[in-house]
Amino acid sequence: MQSGAVARRKALAQFRDRGEVVVYDRGLKDTHYSWGPWVAAGQMLMWINFADFYWRYTMDKDEDTGELTPAPLWKRACISGIALAAGASIGAGLLHFVTRSVARMRVVDNGATVVLETYRLSGRGTRAARFPIAALYSRDTLHTGSGPNGVSKPGLPQYSIYAGSGSYAYIMNRDGAFHSPKTFDTLFHRDQAPQGAAKK
Template sequence: MLGASIKKLFFGQRSLLNRRRYRHHNSGSGPILMDNVQRRRALAQFVDKAEVTVFDRQSSRTHFRWGPWVAGGQMLMWINFADFYWRYSMDKDEETGELHLSPAWKRACTAGIALVAGLAVGGGVLHYISRTMARMQIIDGGQMVRLETYKISGSGTRTKVVPIAGMFSRDKLYTGEGPNGVSRAKTSQYSIYASRKSSFAYIMSRSGYFRDPKAFDILFHRAVAPGKK
């Protein structure tokens, strides 16, 4: 009986040794190791393939050709506002109640704010187009990723190749909702970064084609950018 109790104490399911192993597994290294194993398994499907399309927006390559017109229209509108403020901005004399042209510095500041607003809105439209992804392919046996984004002209796309190891997203793609399992109620967009040094994310449409959303999350979903703790 004494021998059986000692054996259970040191080697049973709730033994001291197993408790130590459990604590080590949950100390941080266990989940990280499992993540690395899952990523290696997910990448294995690309080893013998030259290129695999993992995302396609499935829209025309001239989908955003309205963009330059919208940006130009915004700029023209705000330029007119700036011209109006410069020419006709008035102040009221507190003593006489008469209106008179505002001082030049005041009119210049107001007109300048209008110009900055026009640049911000128009530039924002073009920037959104340039960060919107048309297609994403894993190439070179799973080592690199080819990103195809729209040109700011709205006609055609441009291509950039980045290492797959540096790509990450803090957003989770698979939600289990919608016909493809990637729908989200509050937004139709999914954001992904080309590297931890990227200031701006690339934008994907959740209504597009995703080859394998669950594998996509295994490869790219991270709470912290690669190389950061």
């Protein structure tokens, strides 16, 4: 435990007397996810059409006569509601992914603070969130020794980092440019959230 703390102090030393260090850059335009809201809206429209279809045409078959009759209101409402819920869940999940995707990560204040730039809900531009560097952690290891940058992981193109226990992950793409993958692991790799880390 003590050796880990010493390793972190040594890793932090590289940021001293440097106003800002970009430690991750996705290398994409800040409008990269501008398609996100359109896709979310388009698929929601599709599910609304499904719901309308189920509401209008859900039928029950009479076992005795074989005749088809409109299903009861409660049944049509349930099926249509499931379709609407599916569309809303998919759309919300897509937009959530956009807003948790990291465009850039900067270390400022001589290594005391991390600035995470994530894409806006609209997919146009970014917004910045600041965290004490000690509050961030990842259960995953970044450095794998594979791929051109040593961070490739077959089947897992994303690297997740958290800003506190119970928080949603911030997502970095392993195809982005990392300043030093081994330093990332030294500073952030932990099995659990640091004590006192704030939720966000």
